[in-house]
Amino acid sequence: MTRYFLGSLSIEGFRGINNDGDPLVLKFKSDAVNSVHAPNGVGKSSIFEAVCFAIHGIVPRLKALQEAEQGDSYIVNRFHPGQQATVDLIFASDDASPDVAIKVVRAANGARLVTSPSGHADPQQFLASLQEDFVLVDYNRFAKLIDISALERGRSFASLVGLSRYSRLRQALDGAKRTQNVNSDLGLSALDAEVTTGARALSAIERRVIAAHDEVAGAGSAAVDKLSDLKAAVTAALSAIALLKPLIGEASVMDLDFEAAELAIEKQEGGEARKTLDTLTTSATSLAGLEVTVEELADVDRLLELAGRRDEAVRSVGAEALHALLRDALAVVSGSDWHDPNQCPVCEAKGSDALKPRLEGKIAKYDVAAQLGAELINDVATAPGIAKLRKLEEAPAMAIATGDRLHVAFDLAAKKGDLATSDLEIIKARLGVLETQRGETLARVRGEADALQARLPPSLVQVTRILSFAKQFRDAVLEYESGEPVLKVKQDKLKVLNRWKTFITRAGQSFADAEAELANERIGEIQTACQDLFGRFVRGGPDVKPTLSRAQNSENVDLGSVPK
Numbered sequence: 048m049t050r051y052f053l054g055s056l057s058i059e060g061f062r063g064i065n066n067d068g069d070p071l072v073l074k075f076k077s078d079a080v081n082s083v084h085a086p087n088g089v090g091k092s093s094i095f096e097a098v099c100f101a102i103h104g105i106v107p108r109l110k111a112l113q114e115a116e117q118g119d120s121y122i123v124n125r126f127h128p129g130q131q132a133t134v135d136l137i138f139a140s141d142d143a144s145p146d147v148a149i150k151v152v153r154a155a156n157g158a159r160l161v162t163s164p165s166g167h168a169d170p171q172q173f174l175a176s177l178q179e180d181f182v183l184v185d186y187n188r189f190a191k192l193i194d195i196s197a198l199e200r201g202r203s204f205a206s207l208v209g210l211s212r213y214s215r216l217r218q219a220l221d222g223a224k225r226t227q228n229v230n231s232d233l234g235l236s237a238l239d240a241e242v243t244t245g246a247r248a249l250s251a252i253e254r255r256v257i258a259a260h261d262e263v264a265g266a267g268s269a270a271v272d273k274l275s276d277l278k279a280a281v282t283a284a285l286s287a288i289a290l291l292k293p294l295i296g297e298a299s300v301m302d303l304d305f306e307a308a309e310l311a312i313e314k315q316e317g318g319e320a321r322k323t324l325d326t327l328t329t330s331a332t333s334l335a336g337l338e339v340t341v342e343e344l345a346d347v348d349r350l351l352e353l354a355g356r357r358d359e360a361v362r363s364v365g366a367e368a369l370h371a372l373l374r375d376a377l378a379v380v381s382g383s384d385w386h387d388p389n390q391c392p393v394c395e396a397k398g399s400d401a402l403k404p405r406l407e408g409k410i411a412k413y414d415v416a417a418q419l420g421a422e423l424i425n426d427v428a429t430a431p432g433i434a435k436l437r438k439l440e441e442a443p444a445m446a447i448a449t450g451d452r453l454h455v456a457f458d459l460a461a462k463k464g465d466l467a468t469s470d471l472e473i474i475k476a477r478l479g480v481l482e483t484q485r486g487e488t489l490a491r492v493r494g495e496a497d498a499l500q501a502r503l504p505p506s507l508v509q510v511t512r513i514l515s516f517a518k519q520f521r522d523a524v525l526e527y528e529s530g531e532p533v534l535k536v537k538q539d540k541l542k543v544l545n546r547w548k549t550f551i552t553r554a555g556q557s558f559a560d561a562e563a564e565l566a567n568e569r570i571g572e573i574q575t576a577c578q579d580l581f582g583r584f585v586r587g588g589p590d591v592k593p594t595l596s597r598a599q600n601s602e603n604v605d606l607g608s609v610p611k
Contacts, residue, residue: 056074057136058097071094102182103178161174210562274527281517301525332519334442337442351471357422360415373410376393427461
């Protein structure tokens with residue numbers, strides 16, 4: 048690939064150079080460091096800006112002016128009689144290819160004209176090929192590279208060694224793979240919570256299906272994945288009862304008119320007593336499945352521990368108003384117009400180090416506290432202990448009035464993101480009270496059912512009991528058949544999102560490793576030459592070598608020095 052060096056430069060009527068008919072001509076050597084030196088105010092900056100205008104089409108200092116100041120009107124020297132600026136460049140190749148001459152004219156009407164006296168087919172494209180960050184570096188940019196933070200230096204350095212596109216892509220990948228962004232952009236946390244909650248709910252329904260099946264058809268190797276077999280077994284058991292067989296006919300338990308079956312039993316005998324027995328049997332089954340387990344209490348303890356860590360993180364950073372103040376201060380010191388990176392814009396105190404990294408560090412602590420708070424809210428939404436509390440308080444057999452149900456206020460606080468540790472402590476104590484109440488209620492219900500069974504004819508008691516469980520089987524199967532496809536869709540979507548998360552995390556890390564390796568390689572390639580050049584510039588000064596070091600797993604580039 049042919050490389051080109053700037054061989055000569057001719058300028059007329061550009062910026063501070065007023066030389067009608069007498070172009071300023073500079074010639075450069077391609078095998079040496081070239082320098083331009085002159086007293087202040089005679090046009091050194093205009094030379095640099097002329098090259099910048101020729102290659103990039105702009106003068107950065109003028110571009111930064113307010114629109115009302117009409118920065119472009121200062122490109123042509125105000126005193127040049129022709130009111131046009133001309134920049135001629137001759138580029139010499141490193142492989143004996145013919146020189147390329149480019150003429151760039153800023154016309155009186157403001158138009159930019161690009162031609163090639165040497166006959167290059169596309170002079171505009173030739174200049175475009177030179178539009179890299181590292182081609183032109185002025186003093187301000189170099190000085191900023193020295194003063195800015197290690198992270199900003201790393202990103203600026205990337206542009207100086209031709210890696211700016213890699214740096215931008217790395218930043219984009221870092222943002223894409225950040226857990227908080229993945230969760231918020233893709234709704235991963237919310238979907239994961241929905242799948243967890245849905246799976247637990249479906250598992251509970253499965254247990255109800257199996258339990259009801261076993262009560263009607265007898266215990267065996269029943270499995271929900273063979274639902275048709277379970278329906279057939281329950282249907283056969285009901286058909287074996289003479290009173291129910293005419294109602295079943297050739298249909299299935301899923302089609303049985305349970306109201307008609309209950310009326311048929313009522314006509315036999317029992318009446319209201321049979322209905323009461325059915326209600327008591329259903330209540331006993333429901334209460335038996337609502338036991339508060341050791342695992343559920345342990346999960347509440349885990350939530351308490353997480354809430355404690357969140358509280359500690361919040362205490363370590365202070366009020367939310369301070370968070371907003373820090374962000375405002377960071378916005379000020381990050382602006383290009385802030386005069387002193389070491390001075391606080393709020394209290395005007397001035398430190399020895401740049402303020403921006405310290406502000407970013409403090410703000411990061413708020414982000415940690417916020418992340419812990421969000422994690423707590425997500426975990427509460429899927430916590431089995433909290434779900435058990437809701438079921439116990441809403442269970443008809445527990446007879447807890449709506450106004451006495453703690454989970455209503457608790458769920459509202461969780462929805463608002465305003466959960467206190469004390470709320471969880473109250474919930475844990477409430478679960479203990481409810482478990483005791485559940486046990487007492489279950490014992491009472493079973494006692495009432497046993498007493499009622501003793502008064503009813505044995506055959507009718509058994510038929511009533513089987514019919515009650517058959518109805519529970521039918522209802523549980525309907526819930527399962529409506530809930531399972533919905534959960535399957537969410538599970539499939541979650542798999543896709545988790546695959547994306549795994550991919551983007553690995554891709555981001557792989558790219559970051561490769562980009563860091565390439566940056567270190569570039570540093571190694573230029574460092575020796577730059578140290579030698581530095582030594583020539585500061586002869587008689589400090590006997591040191593400036594060094595650049597790229598941090599591991601980071602874009603930070605630290606600037607230091609070592610003795611020669």
